[in-house]
Amino acid sequence: MTKTNERLTYDNKVVLAPMVRVGTLPMRLLALDYGADIVYSEELIDWKFMRSVRRVNDVLGTVDFIDKSDGTVVFRTCDKEKDRVVMQLGTCDPQRALEVAKMVENDVAGIDINMGCPKEFSLKGGMGAALLKQPEKAKAILTTLIQNVKIPITCKIRVLPDTDATVNLVIELVSTGISAIAVHGRTKNERPQHQNRNETIKKIAESVSIPVIANGGSREIEKYSDIDKFRKECGCTSVMLARVAQGNCSIFSSRGLKPLDDVIIDYLKYAVDYDNAPSNTKYCVQNMLKELQETPRGKKFLECQTLEQICAIWNMGNYCRQKQLEYQSKGNFGRREVTPDMFNPNPKRLKIDVDDDVIEMQCAFIRASYIQDAELPKTKLIAWCGKNKLKAPVYQTINEDKLFRSIAIVDGKKYSSTFWEKNKRFAEQGAALVCLTSLGLVDTNTLVESGSILR
Numbered sequence: 001m002t003k004t005n006e007r008l009t010y011d012n013k014v015v016l017a018p019m020v021r022v023g024t025l026p027m028r029l030l031a032l033d034y035g036a037d038i039v040y041s042e043e044l045i046d047w048k049f050m051r052s053v054r055r056v057n058d059v060l061g062t063v064d065f066i067d068k069s070d071g072t073v074v075f076r077t078c079d080k081e082k083d084r085v086v087m088q089l090g091t092c093d094p095q096r097a098l099e100v101a102k103m104v105e106n107d108v109a110g111i112d113i114n115m116g117c118p119k120e121f122s123l124k125g126g127m128g129a130a131l132l133k134q135p136e137k138a139k140a141i142l143t144t145l146i147q148n149v150k151i152p153i154t155c156k157i158r159v160l161p162d163t164d165a166t167v168n169l170v171i172e173l174v175s176t177g178i179s180a181i182a183v184h185g186r187t188k189n190e191r192p193q194h195q196n197r198n199e200t201i202k203k204i205a206e207s208v209s210i211p212v213i214a215n216g217g218s219r220e221i222e223k224y225s226d227i228d229k230f231r232k233e234c235g236c237t238s239v240m241l242a243r244v245a246q247g248n249c250s251i252f253s254s255r256g257l258k259p260l261d262d263v264i265i266d267y268l269k270y271a272v273d274y275d276n277a278p279s280n281t282k283y284c285v286q287n288m289l290k291e292l293q294e295t296p297r298g299k300k301f302l303e304c305q306t307l308e309q310i311c312a313i314w315n316m317g318n319y320c321r322q323k324q325l326e327y328q329s330k331g332n333f334g335r336r337e338v339t340p341d342m343f344n345p346n347p348k349r350l351k352i353d354v355d356d357d358v359i360e361m362q363c364a365f366i367r368a369s370y371i372q373d374a375e376l377p378k379t380k381l382i383a384w385c386g387k388n389k390l391k392a393p394v395y396q397t398i399n400e401d402k403l404f405r406s407i408a409i410v411d412g413k414k415y416s417s418t419f420w421e422k423n424k425r426f427a428e429q430g431a432a433l434v435c436l437t438s439l440g441l442v443d444t445n446t447l448v449e450s451g452s453i454l455r
Helices: 025-034 046-050 094-104 120-124 128-133 135-148 163-174 198-207 224-234 243-247 260-273 278-294 296-302 307-313 317-329 377-387 424-438 444-450
Strands: 014-016 038-040 052-057 062-067 073-078 085-090 110-115 153-158 180-184 212-215 238-241 358-361 394-400 403-410 413-417
Touching (some): 025 038, 025 073, 025 260, 046 073, 094 110, 110 128, 110 135, 128 135, 135 153, 153 163, 163 180, 198 212, 224 238, 238 243, 260 278, 260 307, 260 317, 278 296, 278 307, 296 307, 377 424, 394 424, 424 444
Parallel strands (some): 014 038, 014 238, 153 180, 180 212, 212 238, 358 413
Antiparallel strands (some): 052 062, 062 073
């Protein structure tokens, strides 16, 4: 993916905020369609990004950063957003931040350092709002990036309890040469029910010469015209939206809010087109539905486990099915099709080879498909063995490069899934599921519907 020569600017912009699990590619593209000028990714942690590998996905038309340990997509982007997407990075170390920045600088328009996340995970790791108490470290991270990376560098902070202290901190951060700063008008201990400190943001904007992006106004913003009102109250030229956009992304549209069902359908089309993870898709739709999850349709949605099942609720099941078949025929691999040597340029021979007499299936264990522990494949298989007076199943597990594959031995026969799992427990459940399917104790059609067996 190549960038244009146009450099991203942050003045007079309406921005999609970085949101955990929400700021993935489908939501970012949807926000751009509706009128957002800039979109931020969800926060990506430096050490997790560093163990990823960059891959061009010709089938989807994307650039993917894939976790080498389990095949999950750490970050996915595409041409449609390349000049307007900002990757937000969670870090507490200048050199790690730089390593990640160099990995991604040709694929995004800017990099933002998270200095506002109040979650315990970030604080304990010295990231997020913890950097507000370590201005020298914060400045070192920003300076290192600005001196070595060709795209704009910004940061996002929360205000401190004291206004003057906040202004002084911002002046220090701005001195590094950052292109803009986003300010959430609540302290790290305050939550959405607390009033946003718009006056503090205004004083910050009056004290620096770079664009200040006002954030935290979702309580005050119900329609498009409220964005400009919030902008003026904060004395800023740019506004960043989070929760209100999460609920209905068409808040960015000057033509007014679209019906929620239309927004969900627009979102699901992007989720299908870019092969978004079903769990992430479901999470995003849940945040749109809110209390509507308690309606009959909402409850039916909550039972969904696959992308096709989710799409079927909004009459998009056939579209999803056809797209998935198209992608599979073109060789687009899912996480479960990752093998230990996929990212190794010099693949080594596995320590344990699967015997020729093993009964194999492409059958994945999906934990969310089993509500009761008694329904788990291993539990059902043990019960079946007991009923038939057979010895309990024995499992042999192969562990290569943090991926696992198990063989279940039952009544002298061996069963295994061809998929590699992220942990030993899931690998054993997958092997047990193959055994149950081979014995006719599990309906194959049910597994296809749940996504355990790929078409």
